Amino acid sequence: MPLTFIEIEKQKTWRIGLLFLLLLLMYFSVVLSLFLGILFFFPFYFMKTGSLVFWSDPLYIMVITGCSLFLAGIHFWFSASGAVQSVMKSLGAIPPDPEDGIHRRLKNIIDEIHVVTGQTRKIGCFVIPSLSMNAIAVADLKGNAAIAITEGLLSRLTRSQTEAVLAHEAYHILSRDCMEATIATSLFGMYAAMLEKLQNLGEEERSGLHPAFFLFWILLKLSQMLSMLISREREYRADAASVRMTRNPVAMAEALHLISRNWRGSGMIGSGLEMLCIINPQENELDESEGFWSNLMSTHPPIRKRIDILLKMVRVSIAELDRKLTSGTQTVNVPSGAAEPLYHVFDPKHKWQGPYALAELAALPWLLPLTWIRSSKDISMERASENPLINAIFTNRLNTAGKEVSEFLCPSCKQSLSETPYEKTKVYQCGFCRGVLVDNTKIPRIIARREKECTERIRSLAKAVTTDNQRKLAVKKLKKAEAQLKSLTSCPKCHNPMLRTFYSLAYLIEIDRCGFCNITWFDADELEMLQCIIENRMTATLDLS
Amino acid sequence: MEIWILVAVIALLLLWAIVIYNQLIALKNEVKNAWKQIDVQLKRRHDLIPNLVTVVKGYMEFERETLEKVTAARARAISTSGLREKVSAENLLSQELSGLFAVIENYPVLKSNENVLQLQEELTSTENRIAFARQLYNDLVANFATRIESFPSNIIASIFRFRKAEYYFIGEIDRSLPVADMSARPK
Incomplete structure (x- = not known):
C-alpha cells in the first residue's frame, strides 16, 4: 500500500511498538540474568538462609526487579538520548562544507526532503570523510535525527x-x-562487547562457559535476531518510499548496484551500526540469500531482490510517459502496425525517452550496450545488449568502424572485442566500455614498455584507487577474509566465472582473472593505472589507524 | 429522568460536533499552509531567474529571444493570481527555463562557468522543491476531501460549508509538451 508522507508521519504502527516493548523486555531479562550470575559467584553476600528461601522470598525478587529496572532505565536513557552525537563522533562525520559544490548539493537535497515532509522533522546531514560507499541514518530519543553519507558515495x-x-x-x-x-544498536552493541570480554576471560582461566553466561548469550542472540527481523522488511518499505518521492526507481536501483560493487566501509563503520546503513557494510552470503533462516538472521535483504523490485516499478513510470505523449501532441506518430516493437530508452540524464522504433534507436549516439531499454511488448526491463535485435545495432556499429572483430565477447557489454595495438603488442579491447582483455603472458611486456605516457588523470585515479584498495585489503586481513562473493563477469573465452582479485599485493589494482585460459580482463583505465603505478613506484600512503 | 438522558445525548452530540469541527479546521489550515509552502518555493525561483539571466546574457548574443521569453514568463508568473492562472503561468515558466538550459548546453564556456553551474544547481533544487511541495499539497488536499466526504464528518462539513480545496494539477500547456514536466531536471 502506498503511503503518503503525511501518513508515514502519523503512523505509529502497533507492530513497531510491540517490537520495541519486546526489546525492552529482553533488556530487562538480560539484566536479571546478570544479577543471577553475580549471585552464583558470590552467594554469601546475599543469602544468609540458603538458596531455597531466596527463591521463594518475594522481597528478593522485588529488589532484583527494581534494581534491574532502574539500571535498565539509566542505561537506556544514556545510550539512547544522545545517540546521534555519539554515532557521528565515532564515525568522524563532519557537517557539509558550504564552499564545496557537491556538499552544497547535499544540503539542497536535504532541504528538498524537508519540503516534501512539510517541514515537520528537521534532519541534519553529515559527511563521513571516507572513500567507502555507504549512507547511514540515525535518530535518538531527544528528537535529533541525522543522515550521514560517505565522501566516496x-x-x-x-x-x-x-x-x-x-x-x-x-x-x-x-x-x-x-x-x-x-x-537497539546502542543497547545491544554494549552487550556484544561485554560478552566478548567475558568470553576472553573464560578462555584465559580455562574454566569454560558458565551456565549464567550461557543464558546471557542466548538472550543476546535472541535480541539480535529480533532486531534483525525488524530490519529486513523495512528496507523494502524505505526503497518504495524513496521512489514515491523521487519518482525515479532506476536511480535507486543504480545507486544500490553501484554501492554493492564497491567497498561498503566494513571495518570503518563499527559492527554494531550495520542495521542503520543503506547496505550492510560487511559483505556476506547470508544477506544475499533468501529463505526462512536468512530472512530471520540477516539485517538487509538481498540486493538483487531489491533491485528487481525497483526495476518492476519502472513499468508504472513508463505508462505515465505514454499517457502524456498520446494525450498531447499528435506529432508523435504511433505506428498502428504492431509488427515492429517500440522501445523506451533510459537516457544518460535519467529520463525515459521514446518510444523509438529500431531504426531510430540505431541513430541515438548515446545508446550503449549497458543502456536500459524496455520494449513495448513485454514488461521487463533489460540492458540494450541483452536484446538480440538491438544488439545487432552494436555489431553493425563495430563493423562500420572497420575494426577487426575477434570471437571474444566483452564480459560486461557482451559485444565483440576488437584487436587493438597497445605498447607494440596486441590486446583485445571493447569499443564501448574501453575494457581490455590481455593474455597473461603479455602483461609483463606491457608493463616493461613505456611508450604510453601516464596522464595526470590516470595518475590521480591510480592514487585514489590504491589507497582505497589498501584499506579494503587491511580490513579483509583483519576479518580473516570470509568467502569471496561470486564474480559477476564470466570469461570471454571459456565462459567460466572470472576471479576478481588484486594484480598483486604490492600493486593494488583489481582485475578479473580466468584461471583456465590464463587471461586477464582489465576494466577501462585499469591497465593504464597498473602501468602508472609500477612505473612511478607509487605506493598507497595510508595509516590504518 | 428522561430529561437527563436527553440532555446527556445532546451534550454528547455537541461534543462530537465540536471535535469534528476542530479536526476539519486543522486539516483546512494544513492545506493552506502547504499552499504557502509552494508559494515560498515559487518565489525562490522568481528571485533566482534574474541572476541567471544576467550571468548568461554576456555569452549568448544570438539567443536574445530565449532570454526574453524567460524574462517575460517570469513577469507573467509574478503578476498573476488565482490558482488556475498561476499554475499555467508557472508551467510556462518551467518550460521556458528548460529551453534555456538546453541552449546553455551548447555553450561550452557557460557549461563550465562556476556561477552558471551553481545557479543551475540552485534552480534544479528549486524545481524539485516545487514538485515536492506540490506533492505534499495534493496529499493534504486529498486528506481533507476524504474527511469532508466521508460519513459522519460530512454532516458537520456541510453544515459549516467546508469546501474541498483544489488540486494543483499540471496544466494543459504542460501536457501538450512532454518536455516541460515539472520534475524535469535540466542539467
Missing part, C-alpha cells in the same frame, strides 16, 4: 541517485524505525 553518485539514497534514509527517520534501530 557522495562524489560517485549523480544528483538523482543521491536524491534516491537520501530519500531512502529519510524514510527510516520519518517512520521511526531508525530511532528504534539506533536504540
Whole structure:
C-alpha cells in the first residue's frame, strides 16, 4: 500500500511498538540474568538462609526487579538520548562544507526532503570523510535525527541517485524505525562487547562457559535476531518510499548496484551500526540469500531482490510517459502496425525517452550496450545488449568502424572485442566500455614498455584507487577474509566465472582473472593505472589507524 | 429522568460536533499552509531567474529571444493570481527555463562557468522543491476531501460549508509538451 508522507508521519504502527516493548523486555531479562550470575559467584553476600528461601522470598525478587529496572532505565536513557552525537563522533562525520559544490548539493537535497515532509522533522546531514560507499541514518530519543553519507558515495553518485539514497534514509527517520534501530544498536552493541570480554576471560582461566553466561548469550542472540527481523522488511518499505518521492526507481536501483560493487566501509563503520546503513557494510552470503533462516538472521535483504523490485516499478513510470505523449501532441506518430516493437530508452540524464522504433534507436549516439531499454511488448526491463535485435545495432556499429572483430565477447557489454595495438603488442579491447582483455603472458611486456605516457588523470585515479584498495585489503586481513562473493563477469573465452582479485599485493589494482585460459580482463583505465603505478613506484600512503 | 438522558445525548452530540469541527479546521489550515509552502518555493525561483539571466546574457548574443521569453514568463508568473492562472503561468515558466538550459548546453564556456553551474544547481533544487511541495499539497488536499466526504464528518462539513480545496494539477500547456514536466531536471 502506498503511503503518503503525511501518513508515514502519523503512523505509529502497533507492530513497531510491540517490537520495541519486546526489546525492552529482553533488556530487562538480560539484566536479571546478570544479577543471577553475580549471585552464583558470590552467594554469601546475599543469602544468609540458603538458596531455597531466596527463591521463594518475594522481597528478593522485588529488589532484583527494581534494581534491574532502574539500571535498565539509566542505561537506556544514556545510550539512547544522545545517540546521534555519539554515532557521528565515532564515525568522524563532519557537517557539509558550504564552499564545496557537491556538499552544497547535499544540503539542497536535504532541504528538498524537508519540503516534501512539510517541514515537520528537521534532519541534519553529515559527511563521513571516507572513500567507502555507504549512507547511514540515525535518530535518538531527544528528537535529533541525522543522515550521514560517505565522501566516496557522495562524489560517485549523480544528483538523482543521491536524491534516491537520501530519500531512502529519510524514510527510516520519518517512520521511526531508525530511532528504534539506533536504540537497539546502542543497547545491544554494549552487550556484544561485554560478552566478548567475558568470553576472553573464560578462555584465559580455562574454566569454560558458565551456565549464567550461557543464558546471557542466548538472550543476546535472541535480541539480535529480533532486531534483525525488524530490519529486513523495512528496507523494502524505505526503497518504495524513496521512489514515491523521487519518482525515479532506476536511480535507486543504480545507486544500490553501484554501492554493492564497491567497498561498503566494513571495518570503518563499527559492527554494531550495520542495521542503520543503506547496505550492510560487511559483505556476506547470508544477506544475499533468501529463505526462512536468512530472512530471520540477516539485517538487509538481498540486493538483487531489491533491485528487481525497483526495476518492476519502472513499468508504472513508463505508462505515465505514454499517457502524456498520446494525450498531447499528435506529432508523435504511433505506428498502428504492431509488427515492429517500440522501445523506451533510459537516457544518460535519467529520463525515459521514446518510444523509438529500431531504426531510430540505431541513430541515438548515446545508446550503449549497458543502456536500459524496455520494449513495448513485454514488461521487463533489460540492458540494450541483452536484446538480440538491438544488439545487432552494436555489431553493425563495430563493423562500420572497420575494426577487426575477434570471437571474444566483452564480459560486461557482451559485444565483440576488437584487436587493438597497445605498447607494440596486441590486446583485445571493447569499443564501448574501453575494457581490455590481455593474455597473461603479455602483461609483463606491457608493463616493461613505456611508450604510453601516464596522464595526470590516470595518475590521480591510480592514487585514489590504491589507497582505497589498501584499506579494503587491511580490513579483509583483519576479518580473516570470509568467502569471496561470486564474480559477476564470466570469461570471454571459456565462459567460466572470472576471479576478481588484486594484480598483486604490492600493486593494488583489481582485475578479473580466468584461471583456465590464463587471461586477464582489465576494466577501462585499469591497465593504464597498473602501468602508472609500477612505473612511478607509487605506493598507497595510508595509516590504518 | 428522561430529561437527563436527553440532555446527556445532546451534550454528547455537541461534543462530537465540536471535535469534528476542530479536526476539519486543522486539516483546512494544513492545506493552506502547504499552499504557502509552494508559494515560498515559487518565489525562490522568481528571485533566482534574474541572476541567471544576467550571468548568461554576456555569452549568448544570438539567443536574445530565449532570454526574453524567460524574462517575460517570469513577469507573467509574478503578476498573476488565482490558482488556475498561476499554475499555467508557472508551467510556462518551467518550460521556458528548460529551453534555456538546453541552449546553455551548447555553450561550452557557460557549461563550465562556476556561477552558471551553481545557479543551475540552485534552480534544479528549486524545481524539485516545487514538485515536492506540490506533492505534499495534493496529499493534504486529498486528506481533507476524504474527511469532508466521508460519513459522519460530512454532516458537520456541510453544515459549516467546508469546501474541498483544489488540486494543483499540471496544466494543459504542460501536457501538450512532454518536455516541460515539472520534475524535469535540466542539467
